[in-house]
Amino acid sequence: MTTLVRLNLASNSFSGSVPARFGNLTQLRTLFLENNRFTGSLPGLEELNELAQFNVSYNMLNGSVPKKLQAFGEDSFLGNALCGKPLGICPWDDGGGENGANGTSNPSGVGGNVIDGERKKKGKLSGGAIAGIVVGSVVVLLLVVFALILLCRSGNKTRIAAAAVSGGGGGGGDKKLVFFGNSVKVFDLEDLLRASAEVLGKGTFGTTYKAVLEDGPVVAVKRLKDVTVSEKEFKEKIDVVGVMDHENLVPLRAYYYSREEKLLVHDYLPMGSLSAILHGNKGAGRIPLNWEMRSGIALGAARGIEYLHSQGPSVSHGNIKSSNILLTKSYDARVSDFGLAHLVGPSSTPNRVAGYRAPEVTDPRRVSQKADVYSFGVLLLELLTGKAPTHALLNEEGVDLPRWVQSVVREEWSSEVFDIELLRYHNSEEEMVQLLQLAVDCAVPYPDNRPSMSQVRQRIEELRGSSGMKEDAQDQIQQLDSINDIYHASSR
Ligand SMILES: Nc1ncnc2c1ncn2[C@@H]1O[C@H](COP(=O)(O)OP(=O)(O)OP(=O)(O)O)[C@@H](O)[C@H]1O
Numbered sequence: 001m002t003t004l005v006r007l008n009l010a011s012n013s014f015s016g017s018v019p020a021r022f023g024n025l026t027q028l029r030t031l032f033l034e035n036n037r038f039t040g041s042l043p044g045l046e047e048l049n050e051l052a053q054f055n056v057s058y059n060m061l062n063g064s065v066p067k068k069l070q071a072f073g074e075d076s077f078l079g080n081a082l083c084g085k086p087l088g089i090c091p092w093d094d095g096g097g098e099n100g101a102n103g104t105s106n107p108s109g110v111g112g113n114v115i116d117g118e119r120k121k122k123g124k125l126s127g128g129a130i131a132g133i134v135v136g137s138v139v140v141l142l143l144v145v146f147a148l149i150l151l152c153r154s155g156n157k158t159r160i161a162a163a164a165v166s167g168g169g170g171g172g173g174d175k176k177l178v179f180f181g182n183s184v185k186v187f188d189l190e191d192l193l194r195a196s197a198e199v200l201g202k203g204t205f206g207t208t209y210k211a212v213l214e215d216g217p218v219v220a221v222k223r224l225k226d227v228t229v230s231e232k233e234f235k236e237k238i239d240v241v242g243v244m245d246h247e248n249l250v251p252l253r254a255y256y257y258s259r260e261e262k263l264l265v266h267d268y269l270p271m272g273s274l275s276a277i278l279h280g281n282k283g284a285g286r287i288p289l290n291w292e293m294r295s296g297i298a299l300g301a302a303r304g305i306e307y308l309h310s311q312g313p314s315v316s317h318g319n320i321k322s323s324n325i326l327l328t329k330s331y332d333a334r335v336s337d338f339g340l341a342h343l344v345g346p347s348s349t350p351n352r353v354a355g356y357r358a359p360e361v362t363d364p365r366r367v368s369q370k371a372d373v374y375s376f377g378v379l380l381l382e383l384l385t386g387k388a389p390t391h392a393l394l395n396e397e398g399v400d401l402p403r404w405v406q407s408v409v410r411e412e413w414s415s416e417v418f419d420i421e422l423l424r425y426h427n428s429e430e431e432m433v434q435l436l437q438l439a440v441d442c443a444v445p446y447p448d449n450r451p452s453m454s455q456v457r458q459r460i461e462e463l464r465g466s467s468g469m470k471e472d473a474q475d476q477i478q479q480l481d482s483i484n485d486i487y488h489a490s491s492r
Pocket of ligand 1: 191202272273
């Protein structure tokens with residue numbers, strides 16, 4: 001039978017699948033199977049190299065035309081559910097029946113067993129498809145590597161520009177940066193939005209960026225979130241902030257207000273915040289803050305807050321904490337973020353903010369001057385102990401500083417209170433104890449028992465002025481005792 005050259009079974013009622021054994025008829029030149037009821041897919045017939053005439057039209061075949069048979073015309077396959085060259089493209093293929101390359105086809109046919117079709121698609125990819133996938137994968141990989149290199153080089157560089165501000169975003173296009181007082185207008189909104197920016201951190205009121213303007217200054221830009229007040233009220237309140245002018249405040253240079261976006265532009269202080277310096281880098285290369293620096297920072301911050309309070313009895317900072325005490329290169333303190341607590345809605349209070357909050361404060365938008373004094377007292381405790389304050393109930397790391405100091409002082413472990421980095425300054429122990437007492441005075445639970453910021457500033461000036469006076473250990477113990485007494489009195 002292998003020498004058979006012509007097989008014509010056309011126009012019978014043959015059914016079942018086309019026998020794969022036809023593939024053994026290697027001398028076959030003619031194979032006519034049309035007008036039968038053959039079902040299933042066509043076998044590959046790989047060995048039929050001599051085949052010149054072929055017809056399977058008007059059967060019930062399905063699947064793709066094997067590659068070996070694709071040279072025959074359309075007429076050879078009509079009246080079936082076959083696909084691929086020379087018929088239409090198979091739905092599971094994009095290359096004209098390439099599935100049949102190895103003599104296989106979809107056995108279940110078009111619209112038949114989809115899972116099987118999928119299996120074949122996955123298992124029998126053409127050379128072109130494989131090459132495409134390889135090239136595509138390499139290109140994607142290169143792009144990812146390139147993007148990673150760019151990311152590493154630029155740190156967390158970004159742009160402040162939001163669609164809303166850049167013009168088309170509905171109502172922002174005609175708005176401008178509003179500058180305060182003597183601030184030189186060396187840049188405009190476009191410059192600001194074009195500037196390369198770096199996220200400094202996310203706070204209670206929004207995200208703060210460091211923006212480096214082309215041929216201009218470096219500024220800190222805060223994108224406010226949850227601003228609840230109207231534009232009129234915002235302008236009134238921010239105007240009050242804008243006119244504040246003191247060497248211990250971070251000046252507000254400009255603001256931008258649109259429906260979608262509210263930006264505040266401050267001077268950028270490269271040394272960062274007291275919080276970062278106290279609690280940030282604990283490893284090698286860390287510059288420890290000595291006593292002189294710490295008491296100087298306490299004094300600078302106290303002067304800044306005293307100035308704010310001097311603007312009127314209802315003027316308070318509202319958010320005193322160590323990340324809002326920024327430092328110059330000579331470690332002078334600059335108080336930032338004043339007046340913002342009155343602009344934004346009562347959002348969830350982060351743990352680190354709650355640790356500074358006076359017990360009587362229920363609405364973070366209404367913080368009295370005495371509540372500022374409480375927060376400043378916690379800040380002093382932070383400076384002295386080196387510990388980050390958090391609220392006792394929310395405590396994850398850090399401590400409820402007033403309570404902790406109270407418990408330590410009660411046990412009379414005086415030196416335990418102070419930051420280990422301060423313990424080497426033996427000559428300043430008395431000043432440290434005095435500052436500790438002041439901190440405790442500020443953080444008493446009853447607002448009326450707290451000193452004013454003027455008194456606080458004065459006491460810091462005095463204790464710094466008394467440097468190197470007496471070193472009487474007995475005195476220090478007495479002072480610790482008096483702190484103890486204050487706590488006992490305040491908790492009664
Ligand atoms: N003008 C500035 N110069 C340098 N660093 C700044 C400046 N303003 C803010 N930062 C730093 O950017 C970070 C984010 O500040 P941001 O004020 O947004 O949040 P926060 O101080 O942590 O919290 P909050 O919003 O409650 O004040 C902080 O580490 C802060 O010290």
